Amino acid sequence: MTSAERGAPTTAGRAMEQRILDAALEAFGERGYHGASIRFIAQRAGTSIANVYNYVSSKDELLVQLLRGASQRQRAQVQAAVEQAGDDPKARLAAAVEAFARYVVDHREELTLSNTEFRYLADHYRAEVVEQRDRVQALVDEIIADGVAQGAFRTPYPDDVSRSLLTMVANITAWFRPDGPLSPAEVARRHADFALALVQAV
Amino acid sequence: MTSAERGAPTTAGRAMEQRILDAALEAFGERGYHGASIRFIAQRAGTSIANVYNYVSSKDELLVQLLRGASQRQRAQVQAAVEQAGDDPKARLAAAVEAFARYVVDHREELTLSNTEFRYLADHYRAEVVEQRDRVQALVDEIIADGVAQGAFRTPYPDDVSRSLLTMVANITAWFRPDGPLSPAEVARRHADFALALVQAV
Amino acid sequence: MTSAERGAPTTAGRAMEQRILDAALEAFGERGYHGASIRFIAQRAGTSIANVYNYVSSKDELLVQLLRGASQRQRAQVQAAVEQAGDDPKARLAAAVEAFARYVVDHREELTLSNTEFRYLADHYRAEVVEQRDRVQALVDEIIADGVAQGAFRTPYPDDVSRSLLTMVANITAWFRPDGPLSPAEVARRHADFALALVQAV
Amino acid sequence: MTSAERGAPTTAGRAMEQRILDAALEAFGERGYHGASIRFIAQRAGTSIANVYNYVSSKDELLVQLLRGASQRQRAQVQAAVEQAGDDPKARLAAAVEAFARYVVDHREELTLSNTEFRYLADHYRAEVVEQRDRVQALVDEIIADGVAQGAFRTPYPDDVSRSLLTMVANITAWFRPDGPLSPAEVARRHADFALALVQAV
DNA sequence: TATGAATGAGGATTCATTCAT
DNA sequence: CATGAATGAATCCTCATTCAT
Numbered sequence: 067m068t069s070a071e072r073g074a075p076t077t078a079g080r081a082m083e084q085r086i087l088d089a090a091l092e093a094f095g096e097r098g099y100h101g102a103s104i105r106f107i108a109q110r111a112g113t114s115i116a117n118v119y120n121y122v123s124s125k126d127e128l129l130v131q132l133l134r135g136a137s138q139r140q141r142a143q144v145q146a147a148v149e150q151a152g153d154d155p156k157a158r159l160a161a162a163v164e165a166f167a168r169y170v171v172d173h174r175e176e177l178t179l180s181n182t183e184f185r186y187l188a189d190h191y192r193a194e195v196v197e198q199r200d201r202v203q204a205l206v207d208e209i210i211a212d213g214v215a216q217g218a219f220r221t222p223y224p225d226d227v228s229r230s231l232l233t234m235v236a237n238i239t240a241w242f243r244p245d246g247p248l249s250p251a252e253v254a255r256r257h258a259d260f261a262l263a264l265v266q267a268v
Numbered sequence: 269m270t271s272a273e274r275g276a277p278t279t280a281g282r283a284m285e286q287r288i289l290d291a292a293l294e295a296f297g298e299r300g301y302h303g304a305s306i307r308f309i310a311q312r313a314g315t316s317i318a319n320v321y322n323y324v325s326s327k328d329e330l331l332v333q334l335l336r337g338a339s340q341r342q343r344a345q346v347q348a349a350v351e352q353a354g355d356d357p358k359a360r361l362a363a364a365v366e367a368f369a370r371y372v373v374d375h376r377e378e379l380t381l382s383n384t385e386f387r388y389l390a391d392h393y394r395a396e397v398v399e400q401r402d403r404v405q406a407l408v409d410e411i412i413a414d415g416v417a418q419g420a421f422r423t424p425y426p427d428d429v430s431r432s433l434l435t436m437v438a439n440i441t442a443w444f445r446p447d448g449p450l451s452p453a454e455v456a457r458r459h460a461d462f463a464l465a466l467v468q469a470v
Numbered sequence: 471m472t473s474a475e476r477g478a479p480t481t482a483g484r485a486m487e488q489r490i491l492d493a494a495l496e497a498f499g500e501r502g503y504h505g506a507s508i509r510f511i512a513q514r515a516g517t518s519i520a521n522v523y524n525y526v527s528s529k530d531e532l533l534v535q536l537l538r539g540a541s542q543r544q545r546a547q548v549q550a551a552v553e554q555a556g557d558d559p560k561a562r563l564a565a566a567v568e569a570f571a572r573y574v575v576d577h578r579e580e581l582t583l584s585n586t587e588f589r590y591l592a593d594h595y596r597a598e599v600v601e602q603r604d605r606v607q608a609l610v611d612e613i614i615a616d617g618v619a620q621g622a623f624r625t626p627y628p629d630d631v632s633r634s635l636l637t638m639v640a641n642i643t644a645w646f647r648p649d650g651p652l653s654p655a656e657v658a659r660r661h662a663d664f665a666l667a668l669v670q671a672v
Numbered sequence: 673m674t675s676a677e678r679g680a681p682t683t684a685g686r687a688m689e690q691r692i693l694d695a696a697l698e699a700f701g702e703r704g705y706h707g708a709s710i711r712f713i714a715q716r717a718g719t720s721i722a723n724v725y726n727y728v729s730s731k732d733e734l735l736v737q738l739l740r741g742a743s744q745r746q747r748a749q750v751q752a753a754v755e756q757a758g759d760d761p762k763a764r765l766a767a768a769v770e771a772f773a774r775y776v777v778d779h780r781e782e783l784t785l786s787n788t789e790f791r792y793l794a795d796h797y798r799a800e801v802v803e804q805r806d807r808v809q810a811l812v813d814e815i816i817a818d819g820v821a822q823g824a825f826r827t828p829y830p831d832d833v834s835r836s837l838l839t840m841v842a843n844i845t846a847w848f849r850p851d852g853p854l855s856p857a858e859v860a861r862r863h864a865d866f867a868l869a870l871v872q873a874v
Numbered sequence: 875t876a877t878g879a880a881t882g883a884g885g886a887t888t889c890a891t892t893c894a895t
Numbered sequence: 896c897a898t899g900a901a902t903g904a905a906t907c908c909t910c911a912t913t914c915a916t
Contacts, residue, residue: 076895076899100302101388104886114902116888121900125886181442182384186300221465226450226458229443234436240383241431248428256428263423264465281875306911316877318913327911483896504706505792508890518898520892529890585846586788590707625869630854630862633847638840644787645835652832660832667827667870682878682916710907720881722909727879731907 072120083121085111090128095175099129099183130191133184136176137198140169144202148209155213156267160258162206167235167254171242178239203232210265219265227264234260285323287313292330297377301331301385332393335386338378339400342371346404350411357415358469364408365463369437369456373444380441405434412467421467429466436462487525489515494532499579503533503587534595537588540580541602544573548606552613559617560671564662566610571639571658575646582643607636614669623669631668638664678726689727691717696734701781705735705789736797739790742782743804746775750808754815761819762873766864768812773841773860777848784845809838816871825871833870840866 075083089110093102104125108115122128147165151158170177184195207228213219221227235257242253277285291312295304306327310317324330349367353360372379386397409430415421423429437459444455479487493514497506508529512519526532551569555562574581588599611632617623625631639661646657681689695716699708710731714721728734753771757764776783790801813834819825827833841863848859 072899074899079899082900098300098302098385098388100300103884105884113900115886116903117901119887186303223458223461227462230436230440230459230462233439233442234432237435237439237442238432240435240439256425257432259425260429260432260466263468264462266465278875284875305909307909317911318878319876321912322875480896486896502704502706502792504704507888509888519890520899521897523891524896587704590704627862627865631866634840634844634863634866637843637846638836641787641839641843641846642836644839644843660829661836663829664833664836664870667872668866670869678878680878685878688879709905711905719879721907722882723880725908 071123079121082111082113082117086113086118086121087128087132091132091175091179094129094132094183095178099125099179099186126188126191129179129183130187130194132176133180133187133195134191134198136173136180137195140166140173140177141198141202143169144205148205155209155216155218156262158209159206159213159219159261159265159267162209163231163235163261164254164258166202166232167238167257168250170236170238171250171253174239174242174244177236181236181239203228206232213265213267217268219267221265224265231261231264281323284313284315284319288315288320288323289330289334293334293377293381296331296334296385297380301327301381301388328390328393331381331385332389332396334378335382335389335397336393336400338375338382339397342368342375342379343400343404345371346407350407357411357418357420358464360411361408361415361421361463361467361469362460364411365433365437366456366460368404368434369440369459370452372438372440373452373455376441376444376446379438383438383441405430408434415467415469419470421469423467426467433463433466483525486515486517486521490517490522490525491532491536495536495579495583498533498536498587499582503529503583503590530592530595533583533587534591534598536580537584537591537599538595538602540577540584541599544570544577544581545602545606547573548609552609559613559620559622560666562613563610563617563623563665563669563671566613567635567639567665568658568662570606570636571642571661572654574639574642575654575657578643578646578648581640585640585643607632610636617669617671621672623671625669628669635665635668677729685727688717688719688723692719692724692727693734693738697738697781697785700735700738700789701784705731705785705792732794732797735785735789736793736800738782739786739793739801740797740804742779742786743801746772746779746783747804747808749775750811754811761815761822761824762868764815765812765819765825765867765871765873768815769837769841769867770860770864772808772838773844773863774856776841776844777856777859780845780848780850783842787842787845809834812838819871819873823874825873827871830871837867837870 086107090102090107093107093110096102097106104115104118107128108118111118122131144162144165147161148158151161180195184192187195207225210219210221210224210228214221214224238253238257242248244250248256288309292304292309295309295312298304299308306317306320309330310320313320324333346364346367349363350360353363382397386394389397409427412421412423412426412430416423416426440455440459444450446452450458490511494506494511497511497514500506501510508519508522511532512522515522522532526535548566548569551565552562555565584599588596591599611629614623614625614628614632618625618628642657642661646652648654652660692713696708696713699713699716702708703712710721710724713734714724717724728737750768750771753767754764757767786801790798793801813831816825816827816830816834820827820830844859844863848854850856854862
């Protein structure tokens with residue numbers, strides 16, 4: 067059931083919904099939230115404007131649905147990676163950053179949106195996305211704090227480093243091009259290294 | 269007939285022009301390029317819509333004028349700082365990053381624009397801004413390469429570090445709040461430290 | 471295929487039809503014909519939009535069905551009252567007006583519709599409603615004319631009084647509130663008195 | 673200065689504004705508030721849709737401007753007539769009703785609007801119109817109460833008569849046609865007579 | 875220098891309606 | 896009997912821009 071009030075969707079309906087979400091992701095990514103019209107999105111999805119509103123109740127809602135999904139999946143991916151990384155702070159930090167970076171590079175469109183259009187969300191919607199972000203930030207904060215406590219990291223500003231680190235990784239979208247010299251995997255790995263350097267791992 | 273196509277501007281004219289540019293900076297910063305209308309900007313500037321067109325030939329031009337000025341001033345500030353820093357790679361890198369960061373924090377609105385609305389510039393205009401950015405990037409690239417050559421920095425990926433470093437600093441705008449715990453000066457200084465950590469300065 | 475074009479309706483079908491008509495009456499009453507959408511009506515009726523069209527062939531038809539029914543029942547009620555009132559013009563007029571007023575007050579929504587949305591009916595439909603109204607008007611005209619002929623009423627403008635009288639009573643809807651000080655029965659009775667005053671009954 | 677925020681209007685501007693208001697009055701009268709689109713109004717006024725919004729800030733505002741003006745002028749006309757009518761309750765009542773009726777017949781479009789579209793006004797706007805109406809009603813209430821006190825009127829329900837009387841007169845719009853047998857002046861005069869009959873003037 | 879008047883195109887959204895299931 | 900999917904046309908309103916004054 068989508069946010070537009072309706073009953074159980076058919077198979078065709080579900081497919082159409084996905085096409086619309088995909089089209090919106092592309093459109094917002096290319097032109098920004100305000101720059102991408104519903105007309106443009108509908109065209110990309112191959113439907114009429116009116117039919118878009120059978121699946122989504124407003125343009126706002128379209129944006130939030132995309133951002134919400136992205137932030138949840140990214141958080142989940144980071145959390146899972148950390149859980150598998152064992153106890154060593156270095157391993158945990160590397161795993162967190164690599165997973166975070168991997169999500170960024172693999173879902174550039176979602177993250178471009180998240181970085182640049184997030185602020186246009188209505189307050190009510192923004193909260194949901196902020197929470198996911200905060201949970202990731204808190205996780206990394208904690209890893210770094212642990213590392214410092216155990217003497218594995220020597221940075222004098224653990225919290226500031228943590229924030230700047232995630233800022234750096236989230237904004238890989240600002241320069242990464244898939245046809246560039248670095249593969250997604252390499253980009254992610256190197257940023258894991260950068261993270262260790264930033265915290266001054268011993 | 270825009271300002272550029274006319275004779276010498278009067279003092280009052282110059283003041284009006286500045287009011288318009290300031291208003292546009294605020295407006296774009298709050299709502300984004302597509303989200304801020306000329307009407308909104310004119311209201312902020314306290315003039316009529318039509319009068320905005322006495323100073324700027326189009327909305328595009330308004331954006332480009334802001335971004336061009338910002339990127340030039342930022343580059344100039346970084347260059348000046350580096351020139352005064354002497355020969356030591358560490359001192360030079362610290363000076364470059366601190367100056368860059370300082371500009372970001374002191375001109376948050378300009379840089380928010382630069383980070384998020386830059387992509388909406390027409391190709392022709394974008395080039396001018398890109399050039400300024402590239403010159404800063406090249407300068408930092410060179411400092412880091414020198415440092416590596418002299419054995420002062422041990423990073424195995426000097427170019428990647430350079431790019432990620434500037435990304436991190438440019439996006440301080442994403443989280444910095446003037447009423448937060450850190451002063452602009454502190455934020456800048458710490459990012460200089462982060463830079464040295466990132467390049468693994470000896 | 472609308473209800474009219476189908477076989478005998480089921481009991482459940484009849485109930486649904488009534489729910490739709492009730493919902494439409496409410497909706498048109500609250501928002502007017504143009505202001506009430508089929509979506510709104512369907513929601514009130516607790517069905518889908520599409521299902522509304524199983525019972526009514528168009529929005530126009532929905533309005534006409536309501537107005538037609540109302541005007542028929544009102545006319546019937548007035549006629550019945552007059553027939554039971556005997557021969558005295560005063561009694562007949564009082565009975566007519568009281569019955570007419572009673573219908574108005576007891577069916578405010580229908581009459582609000584009738585007073586305000588009637589003009590949006592397509593010509594073809596309007597005729598049916600006009601006929602019912604005209605029959606009531608003619609009946610009252612006749613009663614008053616009789617009264618004048620018999621010397622029971624002294625008004626010099628029998629036809630004008632007749633029209634203004636029914637206008638006054640039909641538009642009770644404009645001010646009557648069920649939670650006001652007057653009961654429906656009282657309102658009706660007083661208007662019967664007003665009618666006698668208007669015709670200057672001896 | 674119109675409600676749409678602008679500076680001093682030019683002569684041409686004032687003329688355009690009047691054309692728009694006239695067009696809206698006609699349009700709302702013919703099709704009702706919800707039925708008359710801004711497009712339709714603009715066409716009638718001979719301008720573009722966008723230009724309508726140079727003079728009026730919303731469709732709501734267009735309606736309220738019309739209704740506000742009408743109710744004010746009608747009240748003023750009634751008040752003036754009463755003031756000139758001397759002290760005799762009969763003369764005063766006749767004057768009030770005749771003036772009221774005259775306004776109705778002479779401004780049928782305005783009053784059709786007032787009778788049928790008034791309820792679609794936003795609460796905030798409605799209050800202004802209600803006040804004008806209430807003042808007229810209060811004036812007539814008072815005249816009738818005085819007449820009853822002085823023994824000039826014998827109606828047992830002075831307040832109810834007062835309300836039904838004005839209802840009757842306001843809704844002359846429902847049946848009056850300028851090409852009918854009665855002139856505006858005659859219609860008004862007869863309703864003054866009806867008023868005296870209703871209150872049972874001695 | 876400054877602004878009111880004007881507009882065509884387009885913004886998001888809702889409309890009444892149809893049809894396959 | 897009932898409904899989700901779909902649409903073209905229309906809704907109100909705002910857009911960036913021009914021009915005469």
